[in-house]
Amino acid sequence: xxxxxxxxxxxxxxxxxxxxxxxxxxxxxxxxxxxxxxxxxxxxxxxxxxxxxxxxxxxxxxxxxxxxxxxxxxxxxxxxxxxxxxxxxxxxxxxxxxxxxxxxxxxxxxxxxxxxxxxxxxxxxxxxxxxxxxxxxxxxxxxxxxxxxxxxxxxxxxxxxxxxxxxxxxxxxxxxxxxxxxxxxxxxxxxxxxxxxxxxxxxxxxxxxxxxxxxxxxxxxxxxxxxxxxxxxxxxxxxxxxxxxxxxxxxxxxxxxxxxxxxxxxxxxxxxxxxxxxxxxxxxxxxxxxxxxxxxxxxxx
Amino acid sequence: xxxxxxxxxxxxxxxxxxxxxxxxxxxxxxxxxxxxxxxxxxxxxxxxxxxxxxxxxxxxxxxxxxxxxxxxxxxxxxxxxxxxxxxxxxxxxxxxxxxxxxxxxxxxxxxxxxxxxxxxxxxxxxxxxxxxxxxxxxxxxxxxxxxxxxxxxxxxxxxxxxxxxxxxxxxxxxxxxxxxxxxxxxxxxxxxxxxxxxxxxxxxxxxxxxxxxxxxxxxxxxxxxxxxxxxxxxxxxxxxxxxxxxxxxxxxxxx
Numbered sequence: 001x002x003x004x005x006x007x008x009x010x011x012x013x014x015x016x017x018x019x020x021x022x023x024x025x026x027x028x029x030x031x032x033x034x035x036x037x038x039x040x041x042x043x044x045x046x047x048x049x050x051x052x053x054x055x056x057x058x059x060x061x062x063x064x065x066x067x068x069x070x071x072x073x074x075x076x077x078x079x080x081x082x083x084x085x086x087x088x089x090x091x092x093x094x095x096x097x098x099x100x101x102x103x104x105x106x107x108x109x110x111x112x113x114x115x116x117x118x119x120x121x122x123x124x125x126x127x128x129x130x131x132x133x134x135x136x137x138x139x140x141x142x143x144x145x146x147x148x149x150x151x152x153x154x155x156x157x158x159x160x161x162x163x164x165x166x167x168x169x170x171x172x173x174x175x176x177x178x179x180x181x182x183x184x185x186x187x188x189x190x191x192x193x194x195x196x197x198x199x200x201x202x203x204x205x206x207x208x209x210x211x212x213x214x215x216x217x218x219x220x221x222x223x224x225x226x227x228x229x230x231x232x233x234x235x236x237x238x239x240x241x242x243x244x245x246x247x248x249x250x251x252x253x254x255x256x257x258x259x260x261x262x263x264x265x266x267x268x269x270x271x272x273x274x275x276x277x278x279x280x281x282x283x284x285x286x287x288x289x290x291x292x293x294x295x296x297x298x299x300x301x
Numbered sequence: 302x303x304x305x306x307x308x309x310x311x312x313x314x315x316x317x318x319x320x321x322x323x324x325x326x327x328x329x330x331x332x333x334x335x336x337x338x339x340x341x342x343x344x345x346x347x348x349x350x351x352x353x354x355x356x357x358x359x360x361x362x363x364x365x366x367x368x369x370x371x372x373x374x375x376x377x378x379x380x381x382x383x384x385x386x387x388x389x390x391x392x393x394x395x396x397x398x399x400x401x402x403x404x405x406x407x408x409x410x411x412x413x414x415x416x417x418x419x420x421x422x423x424x425x426x427x428x429x430x431x432x433x434x435x436x437x438x439x440x441x442x443x444x445x446x447x448x449x450x451x452x453x454x455x456x457x458x459x460x461x462x463x464x465x466x467x468x469x470x471x472x473x474x475x476x477x478x479x480x481x482x483x484x485x486x487x488x489x490x491x492x493x494x495x496x497x498x499x500x501x502x503x504x505x506x507x508x509x510x511x512x513x514x515x516x517x518x519x520x521x522x523x524x525x526x527x528x529x530x531x532x533x534x535x536x537x538x539x540x541x542x543x544x545x546x547x548x549x550x551x552x553x554x555x556x
Contacts, residue, residue, distance in 0.1 A: 048403045052554045073405040084397040086308075088315040100304040101404040145400070 001026040002047060002153065002185055007056030009042060009207075016042050018207045020056070024200070029179035031194035032187040033272055034204040040187040041081055043204070044157045047185070048078040061153055061183070074102060077151040081158050083142025087131025091122055091141050094130055095148055102149035116144035121170065135162035143171070147178075154178065156186035160193065172197045195268040203272060205279040215268065222271055302407075305414030313418055318385050322426040325381035329373040330430030334437040337361035337369065363443045364516040367450065370434045371457055371512055374427060375493070379464060382423060383485050386468040388478030389415055390545075394552065395476060402553040412469070412545045420465050424458045431457070446518075453515045456531065460508050463534050464489060466541035473545045473552070504533045 002024040009017040017039050024030040034040050045051045047060060049069045058065040060072045085094055095113035104112050117123050120140035125133065133141060139162040146154060159175075160168045168190070175184060175197050185202075188194050194201065201218065203211040211218060313319050341358055344350075361369075393401065431454050439445045471485035472478070497506035507530030514521055521527040 045399075050399060050402055050554060070405045073403060076403070078403040080399045080403075084400045086312070086397060088312065093311075097304065097308055098400075098404070101406060103405070106304070 001059070001061065002183060003059040004043070004047075005057045005059075007043075007046065007053045007058060009039075009046070009051065009053050016207050017053070020204070020207070020209050022202045022209050022212045024183060024185050024202070026061075026183050027179065027181065028199045029175060029184040029186070029197055031198040031201040032185055032204070033191070033194065033201055034187075035276065037206075038204045039207045040204060041157055044078070044155050044185070044187060047155050048076050049073055074149075075151050076153045076155055077146030077149070079139075079142045079146040079154075079156045079159050081161070083138050083145070085130040085133075085138065085141065088129060090127045090129055091117060091133065091137075091144075092126040094141065095144055098145040099148045102151070104149055112148055116148050117141075119147065119174070120144045136164060136167050139163060140167070140171075143174075152182055154182050154184045154186075156184065158187055158189070160188060160190060168193065191267075191269040191272055201268065201272075203275050205276055206283070208279075210275045210279050211271075219268070219271055222274065302410040302414060305410050306418065309414045309418035313422055319422045319426070321381055322385055322423055323429065325377060326374070326426040326430030327433060328430075329377055330370055330432070330434030331437055333370045333373060333434055334366050334441050337366045338441040361442060363438055363445055364518070366438045366442050367431075367435065367445070367453070368513050368516045370431060371453070371509075371516075374430075374457065375509070378427065379486075379489055382461075382464055383468055383482045383489075385423075386419055386465065387472055387482035387485060389419060390469060390472035390549075391476055391478045391481045392472075395478075408546050408549045408553075412473075412542060412549065416465065416469055416542055419469070420462055423461055423465060427457065427461060428454055449515055449518060453512045456508060456512045456515065459531055459534055459538075460505060460512075463505055463538045463541075466538045467492075470541045470545055470548075473548050503530060504537065505530070508534050 004020055004022050007017055007020040008015070020039070020043065032040050032043070042051060046053055046058060046065070049065060049072060061075045063071045063075065065072050086097075089097065092110075092113050095116060096109040099109040099112045100106060114123070114126070117126050120143050122137060122140055122144065125137060130138065130141065139159065143156070143159060146156065160171050163171060172193050175186070178184060179197070179199070186194075186198075195215065198215065200214040201212070202209060213221075338361075340361075344356055344358070431450070435445050435447075435450050467488050468481075468485040471488065472481040475481050475484060492505055496504060500506070502510060502524065507525075511521065511527060511530055
């Protein structure tokens with residue numbers, strides 16, 4: 001389980017995180033959503049002990065990051081947004097080093113390295129220097145380095161950003177398998193994939209948590225009544241232009257057979273955009289009321 | 302510790318970091334006796350001297366040539382050490398800092414592995430240079446007392462241990478390798494130039510006096526026992542290595 005309690009963080013005058021609290025249940029996969037600069041990477045770096053919050057407490061697998069930092073590091077596999085490697089080591093050597101650092105005995109480190117190179121599909125590149133890996137291969141190797149030592153918690157910062165569509169599918173299918181035995185917290189901008197693989201989400205906007213919880217409950221709670229409709233027509237190509245222009249008012253009248261209608265309830269993508277929009281509107285209102293207050297103050301003075 | 306030691310050896314070999322150290326120390330070791338032997342010939346063949354100029358250069362003695370090697374080590378040798386060592390921690394933090402500090406790394410092991418591999422390579426390179434320099438000195442200048450040489454060499458290695466601890470501390474202190482090089486150079490210059498003014502005959506200044514005394518086979522005339530500069534230099538080295546640990550612990554959450 002991962003738990004953040006009232007965490008705040010400032011970089012100079014900039015407040016990157018403001019009273020952030022959320023919880024990711026054990027053996028669940030949660031997506032961490034937010035726009036660029038919302039504070040996702042800051043939180044993930046904090047969870048693995050790379051940053052110390054100014055205020056608040058963080059617990060990972062029952063251990064406090066304030067008092068048991070090294071223990072937490074042993075329990076977490078972390079894939080940074082831009083994975084880093086020694087370019088002069090081969091993929092296998094890098095994984096062996098990663099394994100030994102998390103406490104895998106030297107004799108088993110080689111076996112573990114081979115196993116996880118296979119897991120991420122890099123077996124045939126095991127002996128190639130990491131400096132010669134492509135971006136996608138480096139991201140896979142980064143995931144293997146996070147998995148090695150079998151940590152119960154995985155923290156993944158945009159794990160598919162450098163992968164091609166096939167690699168992305170493979171990564172998410174791997175995560176689906178892994179979430180049976182690990183707690184996974186991953187940030188990504190690909191909401192469709194998050195929706196497919198994650199049990200829940202945490203949404204952050206400009207350093208504040210705006211929504212969190214299990215996906216079905218969140219979507220149900222949102223009370224959205226709009227329904228997106230996708231209608232598939234089998235039409236003669238000559239009718240397409242006419243269909244486009246007259247569809248809204250004349251669909252039923254022009255005699256086109258409707259072959260398939262898909263009724264799609266509100267998805268994560270719409271929900272995410274709604275939360276962000278609400279947050280921005282709230283912020284605008286707050287700014288307006290602040291400005292109003294200032295103006296009043298000036299008038300009084 | 303063994304994991305980091307193996308990784309450091311691999312890095313030293315694969316990145317060829319040992320090559321400039323060995324090349325510079327060999328060059329400095331060999332060039333000193335050759336230059337001392339050939340200096341009169343070089344000067345006499347100089348064409349821009351006024352006719353009838355007479356320069357009297359007394360022939361270089363063995364101890365002058367050998368201490369000259371240490372003098373060269375203390376100039377170009379220090380620059381070579383700084384260039385090789387300045388990025389060892391700063392560069393690594395920049396390259397793989399996020400990966401490194403997200404692992405449960407024992408900082409003491411990390412620092413000791415870096416220090417010991419760098420020290421071993423530098424000490425071997427300087428000994429090799431000094432050994433070859435001594436061979437050429439014995440061939441070109443005069444017989445060398447090998448017992449004297451080994452004593453001086455061991456003392457120089459103690460001095461080198463101190464230099465390496467300064468360089469690695471500077472590398473742990475800042476994030477830029479070139480800045481680390483600058484910081485290390487300033488500290489070493491200050492220690493070599495300012496310290497003898499305020500604390501003559503002690504610490505590294507005393508150590509260099511001791512090396513010179515051994516080469517010239519003169520008795521130690523310092524006000525303190527001869528072991529004092531050795532012990533204070535070793536203590537200074539240990540202190541600087543130790544300082545890297547809290548510094549890197551702090552860096553882990555602030556890089």
